[in-house]
Ligand SMILES: Nc1nc2c(ncn2[C@@H]2O[C@H](COP(=O)(O)OP(=O)(O)O)[C@@H](O)[C@H]2O)c(=O)[nH]1
């Protein structure tokens with residue numbers, strides 16, 4: 001058991017944190033340690049993680065609602081009251097880099113603590129991981145991924161690409177296989193279909209059967225200029241860098257420009273990451289000639305280090 | 313032989329602590345066993361000074377291999393040997409590099425086998441970023457896991473830096489009920505207490 005969990009870390013299927021928590025569970029049943037956090041404390045910590053994400057107000061609100069709903073249904077069941085069936089399969093709509101995966105991962109943890117999922121891990125796949133070249137193999141490959149995700153979340157990125165080739169496309173086989181599994185093992189797996197706005201809306205419209213099976217729709221708005229700025233600051237902070245005053249102004253104007261020029265493609269944290277990474281390299285080049293740069297110099301990103309990055 | 317494992321996020325000072333602690337116990341050279349996934353095991357005797365310049369770094373993930381060393385501690389009239397294992401920093405995100413993921417998996421593997429966990433935190437970072445960002449989810453999970461062990465001690469490192477006091481206080485608050493020792497791996501502060509605790513736990 002422990003070995004399998006460690007292999008999951010190696011394969012990038014779970015974070016180290018998730019692995020540690022699984023290892024602990026594997027070692028002994030819950031509730032036997034000196035300082036075991038109660039379920040409520042853990043849930044609070046997970047929600048805290050969600051709250052500490054920059055922006056995403058509507059997403060946070062919706063996740064809270066879902067959590068409350070699930071909890072109340074569980075309590076109703078405990079009192080033998082009629083409880084609504086809880087279907088948690090969801091559609092995440094939003095541009096790349098708007099936090100969809102991060103939120104999915106947090107939700108996995110949340111449902112693990114709530115006892116809805118057994119493992120709470122996230123398996124991230126896209127079309128190529130599901131579709132095979134020959135008839136019959138696609139279902140097999142899809143089932144393989146479903147099995148990996150069992151007890152956790154199967155997160156299908158750019159899910160609309162499964163409807164790409166029309167009637168004869170194997171993408172349809174994927175969808176059918178998933179829907180079938182979802183119905184067989186109701187509570188043991190959550191499937192999330194993710195992708196950006198326009199194609200996802202079309203995808204859902206052309207597959208009306210999916211709507212009822214994926215009742216939760218979460219929309220991830222593009223980050224605002226100021227949110228992106230705060231994300232940049234957070235990334236820098238984590239790496240122990242700081243923006244000079246002039247660099248702050250420059251970064252804000254870069255973000256504003258990008259937003260103006262490419263409002264559609266630019267709503268995301270990924271471009272910000274590129275800008276920051278480039279700045280860190282440029283700062284290094286700027287400082288490398290100095291004999292003994294000070295700590296402050298090593299930490300400071302100057303305006304000249306920042307430039308718009310073409311992320312092609 | 314009993315094993316102490318040194319874990320924590322990247323750059324909290326695990327390697328510097330391990331080497332300076334060895335020096336503090338009176339060692340001049342260390343036999344370092346590099347256990348690398350790619351290249352298997354190898355071992356090397358080097359002076360601690362060499363080891364420091366080779367292994368301590370401001371760059372993340374300098375320590376990709378597990379480095380274990382056998383240390384001797386005075387024990388009444390005799391001495392006692394134990395193994396001290398320095399590890400790759402554990403991070404919250406799933407790393408893009410398979411090599412780093414493997415190194416982290418290996419850290420977990422050794423953590424399962426260890427008797428005592430020394431969990432390093434960076435006081436300075438906690439003071440600067442606050443505990444929300446300075447202490448990661450990973451640290452809370454390590455703390456939870458540590459409860460299963462014979463010994464679990466939090467070493468709040470870098471107290472030599474200004475502001476770090478503040479961080480130390482925050483760490484105390486965040487991990488109530490756990491042993492927390494403020495140390496400076498750089499200046500070997502707090503090492504006496506670490507030694508005492510190690511003696512009790514081993
Ligand atoms: N000021 C100060 N710096 C430290 C201390 N411990 C480690 N460092 C520095 O932090 C950086 C990372 O140290 P290292 O031991 O490689 O960290 P590891 O990644 O946890 O093994 C290096 O630049 C060290 O010099 C300390 O107690 N005080």
Ligand SMILES: [Mg+2]
Pocket residue numbers: 326327328367374375399400401
């Ligand atoms: Mg190291």
